[in-house]
Amino acid sequence: MSRIAYVNGRYLQFREAKVHIEDRGYQFADGVYEVCEVRSGRLLDSRRHLERLKRSLDALRIRMPMSATALGVIIREVIARNRIGYGIVYVQIGRGVARRDHAFPRPDVPPSVVVMARRLDPARNEMLAANGIAVVSVPDNRWGRVDIKTVGLLPNVLARQAAIEQGARDAWFIDKEGAITEAASANAWIVTQAGALVTRHADQAILRGITRMVVLDAIKAQGLRIEERAFSLAEAYAAREAFVTSATTIVLPVVRIDGRAIGDGKPGPVATALRREFFRHAEVG
Numbered sequence: 001m002s003r004i005a006y007v008n009g010r011y012l013q014f015r016e017a018k019v020h021i022e023d024r025g026y027q028f029a030d031g032v033y034e035v036c037e038v039r040s041g042r043l044l045d046s047r048r049h050l051e052r053l054k055r056s057l058d059a060l061r062i063r064m065p066m067s068a069t070a071l072g073v074i075i076r077e078v079i080a081r082n083r084i085g086y087g088i089v090y091v092q093i094g095r096g097v098a099r100r101d102h103a104f105p106r107p108d109v110p111p112s113v114v115v116m117a118r119r120l121d122p123a124r125n126e127m128l129a130a131n132g133i134a135v136v137s138v139p140d141n142r143w144g145r146v147d148i149k150t151v152g153l154l155p156n157v158l159a160r161q162a163a164i165e166q167g168a169r170d171a172w173f174i175d176k177e178g179a180i181t182e183a184a185s186a187n188a189w190i191v192t193q194a195g196a197l198v199t200r201h202a203d204q205a206i207l208r209g210i211t212r213m214v215v216l217d218a219i220k221a222q223g224l225r226i227e228e229r230a231f232s233l234a235e236a237y238a239a240r241e242a243f244v245t246s247a248t249t250i251v252l253p254v255v256r257i258d259g260r261a262i263g264d265g266k267p268g269p270v271a272t273a274l275r276r277e278f279f280r281h282a283e284v285g
């Protein structure tokens, strides 16, 4: 089946879906994006994803090119045209097309909008979750506002590649104080030996993941102990369990960090239970 993408007002075949060479998203990474999970053809947590999109746009002073309702209609149309049962939808909004100049275009230009969707293999995701993943730690060399979901992801790209070259699947960023901030495209969590769930507080050093928020709700509903605070690599090595959360992977157990087994080296009961519990707390669109 041919794939369809929405690009600046038109639904196009994938091979015809192109952006201008002076699109500021392409030249300066001057844009933001969102990734939303699709299950049974329906969006998960779209309200929160669209709210975060608006926050990211506001932070960069890019205007929302249309109402959230209109954008929602386009997103649903892309899902339907691509017949996505289980997969993801990707939305990117950039400052637009203008003669190359670092300063914002004057007069203002219309923001660029791209929406595309992709099927995911549910069996592959379940297998990853059943086996758990290995991660490696890398220095966090990103800019100071990674709470804004910009398309400027070069450090994340290099971190992920470094992980793969070391036989792992993902990377955990370590800040200058030696604390873990987050993974290359997910939030990082540990379960301490005392049974507390620890994830970094949502400051400007992490993306405030939507899955992270839903998992926090699930943890509260279960009456488990939560600590939103910085935690060190040494603490992670000594943890009973570790896992990551993101819209594409939900809750994914981490069984090795830098080659060291976490707990008994197998997906732990807390991460496995939270993976199931997630769906009771997510909003289905």
Ligand code: PLP
Pocket (backbone or CB within 6 Å): 035, 182, 183, 184, 185, 186, 187, 206, 207, 208, 209, 210, 211, 212, 245, 246, 247, 248
């Ligand atoms: N942190 C980073 C750097 C990410 O890129 C992502 C997702 O892409 C997340 C965290 C998790 O966010 P969410 O749960 O909204 O997918």
